[in-house]
Amino acid sequence: MGDDMGAEGQLSREGSRLRGSASVLFMILAALATAVATAPQLAAARNAAPLNVAGSAASLRALSASASCPSTTATIVRTESAGTVLDFSAQSPMGVPLHGSVLRSQSQGHFYELAGLSVTLRWGSNAYELSHGATFALGCYGQAAGSNVFYPALRMLSGSATLHVAASDPGGVLTNEGLYGPIPGQQIHHGYTFGVTRVLRAPADHEHLLLWFANYENQPTGTSTIVTQDASLVNVTPYVGPRRGSCRHVRKAILHSTGMQSLGGGQYVQTGTSQYFG
Numbered sequence: 001m002g003d004d005m006g007a008e009g010q011l012s013r014e015g016s017r018l019r020g021s022a023s024v025l026f027m028i029l030a031a032l033a034t035a036v037a038t039a040p041q042l043a044a045a046r047n048a049a050p051l052n053v054a055g056s057a058a059s060l061r062a063l064s065a066s067a068s069c070p071s072t073t074a075t076i077v078r079t080e081s082a083g084t085v086l087d088f089s090a091q092s093p094m095g096v097p098l099h100g101s102v103l104r105s106q107s108q109g110h111f112y113e114l115a116g117l118s119v120t121l122r123w124g125s126n127a128y129e130l131s132h133g134a135t136f137a138l139g140c141y142g143q144a145a146g147s148n149v150f151y152p153a154l155r156m157l158s159g160s161a162t163l164h165v166a167a168s169d170p171g172g173v174l175t176n177e178g179l180y181g182p183i184p185g186q187q188i189h190h191g192y193t194f195g196v197t198r199v200l201r202a203p204a205d206h207e208h209l210l211l212w213f214a215n216y217e218n219q220p221t222g223t224s225t226i227v228t229q230d231a232s233l234v235n236v237t238p239y240v241g242p243r244r245g246s247c248r249h250v251r252k253a254i255l256h257s258t259g260m261q262s263l264g265g266g267q268y269v270q271t272g273t274s275q276y277f278g
Contacts, residue, residue, distance in 0.1 A: 072108065074123035074138055074152075076101040083116025083132065088209070106137035106155065111213050114159070123152045125166030134159025135209065141172045143184040153179070157212045157220065158204065160197040162229075176212075177224040177255035177272065179237040193229040198222050217260040217268045226253045233278070241274025251278030 076085070085103075086095035089110045103121065104110040113135045121128040123138070130136065134156065141153040152171040154161055163171055165181075167188040172181030173196040180196055182188050200222040204212070211219040228234050233249040240257050257272040 072105045072138075074103045074121045074128070076103065076119050077122045077127075078120040079117050080119070081117045081132065083114065085117070085119065086113040086115055088112065088213075094206070103138060106139050106213070111135065111137035111209070113209075123154075123171060124169040126152055126169065126171035127164040128154055128171070129162040129164075130154075131160040134161065135204070135212075136161070137213065139174060141174065141179055141181065143170075143181070151181075153181075156196065156198055157209070158198050158200050158222065160195065162193060162195040165192045165194070173226075175224040175255075176219060176222065176239070176270065177257050178226075178239050178253070180226050180253075181235050183233060183235045183249055189232070191230075192232055194226065194232075194234045195229065196224060196226050198224045217262075221257040221259060221272070223254065223256045226255075227251070236276070238274045240270045240272030244269065248276050250276045253277070 085098040087098045087103075087110060088095045095113065098112070103112060114130060114132050116132055118132045118134075119130050121130065135158050137155045139153045139155045140150040142148075142150050151169050153174045154163070154171070155174045157175075161173055163173060165171055165188055170182045170188060172179060174180075175196065175198045177198075180194065182192065200220050202220070204220050208220045226234055226236055228251050231251075233251060234253075236248045236250055236253045236255075238244055238246075238248070238253070238255055240255050254275040255272065256274070257270050259271050260268040261271050262268055
């Protein structure tokens, strides 16, 4: 499985410390709006080298221009509790309340935080239930090396997501620790559902949000727990632990990231542990 993690620009990475002023954050996000995730990374890049490559455009492979994510927007169809969906972009680097119910993709320079409410998204034919406090962006993933067919993938910094998967355009979830979705080639039964929860090792401030969005090597670490809702299995492509990048078909997985290890040439691999059940 591959994911939408392309970056066509480069910012300073070694020991970079982003300053908190609105003007600097605006410039960073303005760059990210055109530089981050402008095209999905080829699935082959993950299979050949399971890296969360950060900060160096030269090490990333962009998807061919003939292929694109199947859907660039998602729609909020239900909210629970009073609160606000914060929309972060180059135009609003500190986050502003979302206008309307349509969410735009990270390739358009947006990510979101749920402040005091939970929501249900309709994204293609999939439904994503997101917990209050979740921080996320809309991306996409491929199920096989060399594939030009890509599906919705929720890229999540923190929070919980329950995904009701559609057979027509099976959605997935991406965290710093791995990529999760239905088993490629297997028939998806009606009601197939799995959940992903990511807990950060330490609370994320605004700088951490930008490091995560830019996919830098010093982005926040944490623990992702993936669980199916019935006897079905979920496809887990881990980016941490033994045999990184090798898919597992399990009922539950716990993946824990501790940092990044440099491989040289601007490439990094996550360090951490993994556990699988069922």
